[in-house]
Amino acid sequence: MLVSDEHAETLLDEFGRYARDYELRTARSCVEAIAAVERLRAEGSDIALFASDSRLPDADVLVAFSAWRAAVPTARRAIIAPWERFTSDAAPLRLAMAKGKYDAYLLMPRGPRDEEFHNAITDLLSDWGSSVPDPEAITAKIIAPTQNGLTLEIRDFFDRMGMPTRFYAPDSEVARHVLASLPAEVEPDPRFPLVWSVVREPIVARSVSDVARSIYGAPDQVAVPGVVDLAVIGAGPAGLAAAVYGASEGLSTVVLESGAIGGQAGTSSMIRNYLGFPRGISGMRLAQRARNQALRFGTQFFTGWPVRELQPGEPRPGDPHVVRTEVGDIRARAVVIASGVRYRKLGVDSVEALVGNGVNYGAALTAARELDGRDVVVVGGGNSAGQAAVHLARFARSVRLVVRRPSLKETMSSYLIGEIAFTPRITVQTCTRVVDGAGDPLLEQVTLQDTRTGERSTVPAAGLFLLLGAEPYCDFLPESIATDDRGFVLTGRDVPQTAWAKGLPPADLATTVPGVFAAGDIRSGSMKRVAAASGEGSSVVPLVHRWLASSPSVTTP
Known part of the structure; x- marks a missing residue:
């Protein structure tokens, strides 16, 4: 989505090299862009990137980005300033970038083959592509009747190795093809997923280590x-x-x-x-x-x-x-x-029993994508917890960041605190700990306790991410x-x-x-x-x- 009153045609021309893989849309104002977004979302289309002029005719560009972010939290956001305004607009806009209000401040290309500009754009698109639930370029396939703790762990392993995956049911055409390519000595086991990757023959995976060894050897x-x-x-x-x-x-x-x-x-x-x-x-x-x-x-x-x-x-x-x-x-x-x-274990039996079924130690990237429109709790006050909360807010309806300390200032970087404060989907709950969790078979709710008063409250949660220290x-x-x-x-x-x-x-x-x-x-x-x-x-x-x-x-x- 390319937004500019004065330079829409220029942006469309500059982004022409992406037309094979992305649909390019232009808008001349914030309101026009929002209307286009609503139509695209109704059609089932996703938006990878908002690229906007540094000035719009009907709204401050940061107000516009806030509205677009509310509509499409997963999209990446770049401001592209014309050369005559690049310096004058930079100071206030770069301060906003430090707080996470958008992702990149770029100078509009002044001619063909501005590869520095396009390097930034492809970085943003690559970052977006790695976080979508169903990537186009697949390097691994997982076949199982249902997604469970093991399949999520395997998908998370592939994510961390930079290998996009998709999940398939056993009766799918993809599953039949993988079954047909199984080595003769390998017997399928319905208790465990089949895993296919571009670099090895398919295997029956009983653990993440099985997958790692099949790809990289022992x-x-x-x-x-x-x-x-x-x-x-x-x-x-x-x-x-x-x-x-x-x-x-x-x-x-x-x-x-x-x-x-x-x-x-x-x-x-x-x-x-x-x-x-x-x-x-x-x-x-x-x-x-x-x-x-x-x-x-x-x-x-x-x-x-x-x-x-x-x-x-x-x-x-x-x-x-x-x-x-x-x-x-x-x-x-x-x-x-x-x-x-x-990560240190929480030590609450009811929560430990749900690990892999909504409860995660660490910022499981795959699990984040599975929580679209759900409520999430993140526990921890360090940078890892802050980064997890910001990432989860792209997908979840709400993210509750729970910390034992009175504030985040002692343990988290300032830039992350600012980004959390700017993200309306994130709520920070201090002086609080997790004391219980419940759900069958998946996590449904978490009980929190105020460490000062002892008061308890139960909140809905489809995901609990524990980043509790080392x-x-x-x-x-x-x-x-x-x-x-x-x-x-x-x-x-x-x-x-x-x-x-x-x-x-x-x-x-x-x-x-x-x-x-x-x-x-x-x-x-x-x-x-x-x-x-x-x-x-x-x-x-x-x-x-x-x-x-x-x-x-x-x-x-």
Whole structure:
């Protein structure tokens, strides 16, 4: 939807390259655009993007965007200012962009092939395309009688891997085609979904790990000769950064990840404060770009098997560290622990019983799309919870953000607080906790308790998203790696002085085991921010180089 009184024809001409895949409509005013939107919605059409002149004849452009957002919350929004007004209109409009009132402020192209302009437009369209319930370009298909907790987990895994999916009933033509292509040795099981992807034969999936292994292979299926220079445990921002910088500097590098690439950051619908992305970037895209970058430098990724044990290279000096999984081991001269954290459990039995049936730990992207027109509760006061609430507000009728603290200011970035305040579908409820949940078979309601008065209230909820803070994910660590009282890995000056060598602490990101380092959220005292984790992941590589240069020759098979 291209809206401008003076430049409608110019915009239509500039957007002509999209005419093959999108229908282009123009309007000359806010009222005309709203009327067009109502007709399109009545016809069943969806709107991907509003692109508006910075000035309209009948309304302030921000008022217009507010009306359009109320009509089509999922559409992306861009202001395209003519060159003669670009600077004069910028100051107040950019302040509004910081509060999430629209997505991009662009200069109207002044000639053909303005690729900087179109790069911004395609970014917005790509972001929209990844959030629609039924994407056009399908890379995976899931066949099952009904959607349940497992099918939603599998769809969410594919979403985080950047692989659009669709769900099909067993009696559909697509399902019959997939069944016909099943390998002879594979027997369908009605209890579990069939999963087809463009890169592998269909499988009967009993878990998300089954899907991950079918696509990416397991450690025993991939040749890792001898001893690698660097093994990275975890493929969140810290692990990905360590892989990119390690492999680019000539280290043979292996990354092991039990789930989807990106870790918790991969579930973020939009990260707006990551350096170098002025329009923001989803956690999935950031993670996939980093993975592709690491692959380009030669990193090997093994996805789908959690690490069961890290065995330090002892007792003989020069023995490699061994990273063990259920089906294979990786032997490495140096190890970076970047396994990240998991969301803390709520601990309410009635709520835990509904996990996968309306209750989600983390910001499940697929579940958000299934909640169109429903009521949702998000629990948590950090940036992840704020991003989840803003994303859910594109689909849900209402989003209630529940926090224990008196305000969001202590734990959430200012830009997110402003965006939440601007979004009328989001209500913030402070000094509150979840004490009960009910529904059969799916979540229907949540009971909340005021932590000051003890008063309880029950609210309707088709979705409950729990982002309750961090618990370390490091059950595989040996006792020789020191942790704090919460289980986070100690590094540098924080390690016990009994582990210091000649009165000196280990290097900043080094653990109590020589040659084993920790980076990102798993590390005690880390900032719990994507940029901070990426910085630690890149900073650990010089320490790895120093260790490899000084350590004895590694014993090889």
